[in-house]
Amino acid sequence: MFRLTNLEVVNWDYWQRFTVPLDASIVTIVGPNGSGKTTLLDALRTLLALDCSKKRDYKRYVRRNGESFAWLRGVVDNSRPINSSKRPFGILYNNDQITLACRIDKKGGDWERKYWIAEGEVAIEQIEAQGQMFGVKDFQRQLHAAGLSPAIAKVLSLEQGQTDKLCELSERELLKLVFEVFGDEEVLTRYQEARHHQEQTVRELQDTENNLRAQENHLQAMETRVNRYLEWQNLNQERTLLISEFKPRLAFYTLSEEAERARNTLKASRRDLLLKRQERIAHIQQQSQKQQEMASLVTRKELADTLETKVNQQLNHINEEIGGWKKVVEQQDLLLKQAGEAGADSAEEAVKLNALEAKREALRQQLVAINTQETQLKDTLENLASGKRAEPMDVANFRSALDKAGIGHDLLTDLVEITDTRWQAAVEAVLASSAHIVLLADKKDEARALSLGEQLKYRHYIVPERAQPPLAPKGSLLEVVKFSRDVPEWVSRVLAGITRVEDANAGASLPRNQDWVTRQGYLRERRGARFAAPEQPRFGRARLEALRTQLAEIERQSRDLLDRLKPVNADIQVIKARLAGVNATMQLASRSAEFAEARAQYDILVAQRREIGEQSYEATEARKALEKQLSDARTEQLGYTTRLKELDRDIAEKENHDGRAEQARRLIRLRHDKRQLPLTWQDANSNKQLAEKWESVKLIEIKAEEIERRFETESWEKDDSVVVLRNKIKADYEAQSQDLDNRRYANEMASKQTDAARKQYVDVLKHTVGRYTKNLKVLGDMAGIAVEHEAVMFSADDVSLSQAGLVVRFGFDDKGLAGMNDGDASGGQQVMKSLILLVGLMMEDSRPGGFVFIDEPFAHLDIFNIKRVASFLQATKAQYLLTTPVTHNVNVYDPSMLTLVTRKKEPETHWAPRVGVLVRQQS
DSSP: OOEEEEEEEEEETTEEEEEEEOOSSEEEEEOOTTSSHHHHHHHHHHHTTOOOSTTOOHHHHHSSSOOSEEEEEEEEEOOOOTTOSOOTTOTTOOSSEEEEEEEEEEETTEEEEEEEEEESOOOHHHHHHHSEEEOHHHHHHHHHHTTOOHHHHHHHTOOTTOGGGGGGSOHHHHHHHHHHHHTOHHHHHHHHHHHHHHHHHHHHHHHHHHHHHHHHHHHHHHTTOOOOHHHHHHHHHHHHHIIIIIHHHHHHHHHHHHHHHHHHHHHHHHHHHHHHHHHHHHHHHHHHHHHHHHHHHHHHHHHHHHHHHHHHHHHHHHHHHHHHHHHHHHHHHHHHHHHHTTTOOHHHHHHHHHHHHHHHHHHHHHHHHHHHHHHHHHHHHHHHHTTOOOOOHHHHHHHHHHHHTTOOEEEHHHHEEESOGGGHHHHHHHHGGGTTOEEESOGGGHHHHHHHHHHHTOOSOEEOOOBOOOOOOTTBGGGGEEESSOBOHHHHHHHHTEEEOSSHHHHHTSOTTOEEEOTTOEEEETTEEEEOOOSSOOSSHHHHHHHHHHHHHHHHHHHHHHHHHHHHHHHHHHHHHHHHTOOHHHHHHHTHHHHHHHHHHHHHHHHHHHHHHHHHHHHHHHHHHHHHHHHHHHHHHHHHHHHHHHHHHHHHHHHOHHHHHHHHHHHHHHHHHHHHSOGGGGOHHHHHHHHHHHOSHHHHHHHHHHHHHHHHHSOOOOSSTHHHHHHHHHHHHHHHHHHHHHHHHHHHHHHHHHHHHHHHHHHHHHHHHHHHHHHHHHHHHHHTOEEEEOOOOOOSSHHHHHHOOOOEEEEOTTSOEEOTTOTTSOHHHHHHHHHHHHHHTTOOTTSOOOEEEESSTTTTOOHHHHHHHHHHHHHSSSEEEEEEOTTSOGGGGTTOSEEEEOOOOOTTOSSOOOOEEEEOOOO
């Protein structure tokens, strides 16, 4: 296996770019908690296409610095191991050094990895030109071929603090890990596959033998078969008559009837299509005229905006000048008032002040509520004017969910148009409770729509069925309603069954079973009579007008509250001035000249402001009038656009190209079939009688299939060829019997060869276990720990191979031997056990080299055990990358020839400091 010599990172986590050497047997990565030790190991894992530690992945590191790409580049040793003629990366790479690189790019909202392998040490800037690119899976296969087996990959992905977990493996899991690392597990897997194949073959042979017995019974039954030729002949003649005559005659008659019905349907559809096209042309002309009108209104509104802005600027300028003089005038007025009211009772004035402030607070709260309602109404009106949906929150959320799912639908409010607005309240009284029912465009979407309705707890009906509205009865409520598209049949039926009356007295004269409704929305139905019209209209243009009327009323209420608030504020100021106790007379005398000048300037500016204010009011009113006209024009334009879309959709449906094409094909087929049928078969009366008897071609086919089933399920003798058939069955039986004997003999021979190979390979497995346990004892002697194992019971049978396990015991401080996962062992002893089990995997002389990542191996170890670990790490030929926090004993650095020092990122900096490198001087 190869070794690591250096690593370069670009935009990895908070590191911008640096290169660190790794060409040492033991590399220690030291730094405080959170300084990036595990981050550096995860960079190596990502470079080798391994999983990162804990719950991290490579995306976590590349998205944190804000860059859109990252590079990882490593150089590994590709030299030939001692006593070997093969390099780790095979014959395709002959250089002693190999460069591995990984580029991580942001693609859309996700991150993507690409890998390169190049001979020699190649810089990041040249790796794409000189190296060969691989996907993740292909790159993993290349590293696997170079010695990075899945078992080693599992070791390299051990998480921080998990070094002591190897001793928690079961006996079977430990033995399987040893076989995986030493390459024996793959051979065992191939043996199991061969054994399973032989067992499958035995089952197939048993099935073949069962089939052979059944075939033998069939051969015997053929000898006793009875001639049933006459019965077969009668059934065959009946089948021939059904298929050759009755079926084509009935098919011709059915096709003729279908063509006639389709002709009548298409004729009626053609009339509707002509009306729709005429209506579309009229709407296009109206839309064009409205567009010209809107362009003129936009120009006039821009001029009005400019005039209003100019006048308001003049008004603001005068208001700024008035502000300074007004303060002086108000001071004079206040002083005059205080001078005239001096000597008031302060206690009585305080009571009045508290009452006035309470009244002002109540008025302010009413004003806030009115302003909130005014804002909501303006938003609703703006949505309606711009074509947006203005609906309750639950309805809007459910319609949004249907749109995202691609489910076409309408609300009943979208389809209802009241042709006689005098009956607006009457229609609202009947349909208000159904305003938010959802009508599906396609019945096929019913299941998905109902699932969404259940999920979002939608309280209104979801209806998949629609029907074309019928003709409205005279005097019914349906007579004043028009639908833009088909609606549920019950909506039309309810409207058609309700009679319009002027008032309740007129309704009372109707029969008791007759439903009626008045203009004002007083409804009489089977349950009784009640006033059912809602406060606000929900259908047609009346809804928009009602909202505008409501907004005007709220604005009036807001102005009334402001008018009531002004005198209250003035009274509060007066009382506060009385209580202040200011010497008003003295100030009036000392500032008389100042007050006289302020009063004169203030009166002049107020007169100017009154004149400009009138101009501002006129400009504002003109601008508001144009805005309303433009809003109304946009609403009408939106109505034209919506209606044109509906007409286009209706025209497309009425054109029914598929139906017309099908009718054309039907007529062609009808003419073709007519030429093929004899004249006697084309008699309409005779074919009608045939249709009354058989009803459809399907019944004829069912009868013919019934005869066919009898031919297939019962035994029939049609001629004297039964002897030939018997001889053929006998020949097949003999050939299959011979083939069964040959296959059984071949499988028995293969089973014997597999058993012989298994006996030979058991010796290899024993040798592998012996090599590994020898390594464990050597490491135990180095660390002063007793290590013993039980002999693995391998027998030349499948059961022992599947149940075998490696039992290892450890002894600390002459306290006796204990198992791998003994509950009495300390945390440090658990770490020592796991490290011995881990390092023992890397001590094999037949495959020296390789590398291991161990995250904080010295956790839970005292000074004496740290020295033990250092000694047996130095005794192996593997390369170790260790991490340790700065708080550990200095003895952790004894085995290290190369130390990498990580530091935390400062809060005010964007990039973390580079990794420091300490190289031990060779003595």
